[in-house]
């Protein structure tokens with residue numbers, strides 16, 4: 079059985095007290111019977127204090143890191159440091175990192191390798207911009223992102239990754255992909271894994287949907303056979319909506 083996952087990407091939001099309140103609120107309201115694994119990706123400066131809260135029901139990951147061991151990289155955080163403070167997951171390939179910080183498929187591959195080397199679980203984001211969808215090139219585009227950054231891995235390594243399909247035109251826009259669009263892409267991603275690896279691998283990997291996923295649309299998206307959960311931005315910043323999304327399973 080593939081894992082069901084709901085992950086909150088807090089991006090560059092929240093002050094220290096707000097981050098505490100959000101985390102504590104989720105922690106208190108999360109049912110012990112939750113059908114989904116719950117993850118949060120807070121701003122890096124809050125990671126340590128949230129890890130210290132020691133809540134086994136919430137997995138904590140970092141939004142970004144630099145794929146070098148250590149050294150003269152002012153302002154950056156290494157994977158070893160992420161591991162050392164007790165975070166276990168990393169986001170790689172988010173469209174905002176690709177667009178605003180020019181992260182290429184080649185750099186993302188390096189990040190994937192560095193994270194796996196340090197036994198961090200990768201949440202790898204892919205997804206096409208609007209222009210690509212309007213040209214009906216989304217399948218080719220997303221496949222290329224996976225081929226160039228992820229599909230060099232061995233099956234066992236790939237199984238330590240979670241894939242998040244996030245069409246760029248749906249992120250933060252309130253314009254969610256339709257159930258058909260989401261399922262079509264998720265099924266395609268799974269079929270490419272099947273083609274490159276095998277059925278075991280294809281069936282083991284959770285594929286999350288992201289892009290204006292909220293309490294109102296999560297249930298129908300999560301009901302798609304190939305959608306194993308969501309990567310949530312805006313709606314993850316409030317306890318109530320995040321909990322409702324988790325309860326959509």
Ligand code: PGA
Pocket residue numbers: 087244248249250251252288289290291309310311312313
């Ligand atoms: P959104 O962001 O839910 O605010 O659209 C999703 C994401 O960027 O991961």
